[in-house]
Amino acid sequence: MEIKRAYRFRFYPTPEQEVILARTFGCARFAYNHMLRIRTDAWFKEQKRIGYHDTSALLTELKKQPETIWLNEVSSVPVQQSLRHLQTAFGNFFAKRAKYPTFKSKHDKQAAEYTSSAFKWDGKTLKLAKMDAPLNIRWSRTLPKAAKLTTATVSKDAAGRYFVSLLCDDSVSAKPVASGQIGIDLGLTHFVILSTGEKITAPNTFRKNESRLAKLQRRLAKKQKGSANRIKAKLKVARLHAKIADTRKDFLHKLSTRLVNENQVIAIESLAVNNMQKNHCLAKSISDAAWSEFVRQLEYKSLWYGRTLIGIDRWYPSSKRCSDCGHTVPKMPLKVRDWVCPECGSIHDRDINAARNILAAGLAVSALGESVNPVCI
Template sequence: MLYVYRFRLYPKEGQIEFLNRQIGHCRFVYNKLLEIAKKDYEVEGKKWNYYEYKKLLPKLKEEFSFLKEANSQSLQEAVRWLDRAFKNFFKGLAKFPKFKSKKRTNSISIPQHFRIEGNKVKIPKLKKPIRFIKHREIKGKIKSITITKTPTGKFYLNILVDREIEPLPKENKIVAIDVGLTHFCTISNGEKIEKPKHLIESEKRLKKLQRHLSRKEVGSKRFLRLKKRIAKLHEKIKNQRDDFLHKLSRKIIGDNQAVIVEDLNIKGMIKNSRLAKHIADASWRRFIQYLEYKAKLYGRELIKVDTFFPSSKLCSKCGYKNDGLKLSDREWTCPLCKTKHDRDINAALNLLKEGLTRLKRVVGVDRPELMPVEGAMAPCEAGSPSL
């Protein structure tokens, strides 16, 4: 499978200037071709075609001589990025491509003619190699590298490799996970994972810095210093969130042979203005992505249950559907079997049942080697368990 290693780069002063120019050239090509493509469509109705616009690169180099300093393959990759953006737009997966801003995260892709020796990377048109912190060994065949610059001015080396799957020792356990807002997620064995609230906890400090920024003159030294402090705070929140998601997803995948999750429509859910901030802070989509690639890497199974499956409304004991259940109802009692349910645990149990059913359908056997975690199928007759 394809896998990306990420390392912190430490370029020297001259190397920083070189990387900034290279990233700027790729950003310029991306924006220029997007501008041309928009004009062509508005005037002639001409649609995007990757091969036609790629042929414009030599003309751009003649018109803008500074582009000759750039690695030609990196410029071609910039056109490929724009092609991917247009394809995602045509498929309905993203909005119309936007112009790249110098203020945001920017990258340069180098598909060939690079060399990694120990903790240094040699790239085209730069005499001396750049040092990076190699905190783990690189496994697999290296395909390409990408150098990324964050708004805080840090550089990262991303190494794409073709890596062999490394199956973990087999487990006979299977769990279902229901994500939520009161807790980050509830596991079908009754365990509830608390929500870390990284953004909420830093929000007061973030608002204070943004108020100070609004009073400064745009472009002044104080303005730029404050802007960098805000970017660092955003980066810290992101790193804290990623660290939590990586550790949790690795533990769940390591402890269970199969994991069942709900295929949520995050894009639709985030339209709710009251919950959007909390949903974005929880990063459910990223959590499921981490579970997905870790399951593939370590030889586990991830089963996705349909978005419209009423996991919260069904009684996990008798199957009664409570159509009148509201989002504010955290506990409810089934009118048929009189079982008292904790909303989140009940949803996780229903996901577990549905996931097991789908697993049997796909494989065609009862899968005796996969068993729900002990006690997971017991109804919450006494309300919420003490955790």
């Protein structure tokens, strides 16, 4: 299967490269915000739509103005690409896939996208336009042989770390057929409960760092705005947030990869996470669990490697149904963790029983060839 894959690496710029990147980030952000204001005013004041080609022509005129001639100091490609990103944002908005585009802030994550005409790649080193030396990249993984890079996106996160994401054409092949079949029940105390009886404890990355984060945020709130100490305190908060996100992502990737490698069929319950987060007692733990990201990883990895991922309707009574005889009890409060089937007398662990029912439902749907509800979580 031919796919587009992005490889993300951390790099360490020289002081001169930091200056060039800061200017590039600023120019790209300015062009995006300026054209967003023009398109917004044109629509709400004159009911007139302005598209990408119109903003591109306006950018050309903007570079000739004495007040904004500094836009010519950086590579034109990242600035031009920011207009394409703005067009994509409006397209998603009109297709009702996203909210109305918002202005970019210099205090948030910064990014600039270079196309193949704005960088040089010899298979070992990457050199961006307007730079004299290649980037000092930490090659944590190997790129595919004869990889053809299409874009290189340079970014700087709130913690001050620099990354480059290399998008290239790649191919993936299905893995050998696995004998395993698994049903997955998602939880909070245990992140996933498998139909095999295995329970994997939730990492709770945010919960474990919550008190430390609260202390750093209190210290940040007491610093004077605009001071050097406030900048230092803000950086400490950002670094802890980055540590939490990286730890969570590492856990999700390792677990999803393991399940895809070991099982040919994976059945999982579809959950309405947005509705569940309206419960203020559980909202923080649900967000910390990152169920949506876990299912997203299972989806694309299953597609790549020839596995079958089946989504079970969230209204399916997996917890209330006996996995041995099929009897369904009318009610099953959350506080009930173990129960005895009144029909056959089987003793069930609530979560393991649910995972087994999810697997059985998934296999039934797969065998009968019925339409499978999409995994929307």
